Amino acid sequence: MKRKLVLFLTLFLVGIGVITAQTRVRGTVVDEAGEPIIGASVLIKGTSGGTATNADGNFSLSAPENGILIISYLxxxxxxxxxxxxxxxVLIEGSKSLDELVVVGYGSGQKIGSITGSIVTVNSESIRNKASANVVDALQGRVPGVMIYTSSGEPSATSSIVVRGVGTLEGSSAPLYILDGIAVNSTTVLALNPNDLESVSVLKDASATSI
Known part of the structure; x- marks a missing residue:
């Protein structure tokens, strides 16, 4: 009976020691300019315990005395x-940048180079090297399967674009123009300075009609 009591007291004291070996941590997370970072993740390494910084960049939590805190933010x-x-x-801005994505109307964002559809991109250098009144004329002869017709030589003349032939009898066969993620009309595209464009991508497979 005495041995059991001694063993119980020993385990009890060890448990108290484990519980008391905790440190109340109060901290602040800021950026290089000294501005507080809101919502930064503060985790105790090796455990699932942690917290996040408040509107002032402050946090508070209990952690083991010899523990390690992992602080991260996007x-x-x-x-x-x-x-x-x-x-x-003090968190330092990461030098790594996100990979470029292409968001298409019939799927989710995908990494450039992994798109299954047929897409042709004409870069800015190719556009600048060709003397043309507008960006549509600059695409002539550079995208296979794309036919461009201009009614006159005036800079403001409307150009007709047909991608791989006319696929409808009654509906419009005009392409959909997307400028920096925003749908625009052909007049807006013709008004752009070709030298201001970084690149022009033409999506020309059958799945493009789903957009």
Missing amino acids: GYETQEVSVSANVRV
């Missing part, structure tokens, strides 16, 4: 700091 490099009563963390 667009910034993740940092690890030792647990202490007061912590101030």
Whole structure:
């Protein structure tokens, strides 16, 4: 009976020691300019415990005395700091950038180069090297399967574009123009300075009609 009591007291004291070996951490997370970062993730390494910074960039949590805190935020490099009563963390903007994405009307955002549809891109250098009144004329002869007709030589003349022939008898066969993610009409496209465009992409497979 005495042995059981001694064992119980020993385990009880060890448990108290484990519980008391915690540090109340109060900290602040800021950027390189000293501005508070709202919603930064503060996790205790090796556990699922953690918290997030408030509107002032402050956080508070209990962590093991010899623990490590992992502080992360989108667009910034993740940092690890030792647990202490007061912590101030300065996050540095990450040098890595997101891969370019192409968002199409019939699917989700995809990485450039992994698109299954037929897409041809004409870069700015090719457009500038060709003397043309507008960007539509600059595409003539550069995109296979795309026919461009101009009624006159005037800069404001409307150009007709047919992609792989006319696919409808009654509906419009005119292409859909998207400028920086916004649908525009052909007049807006013709008014653009070809030298101001970074690139022009033409989606010309059958799935383009679903847009």
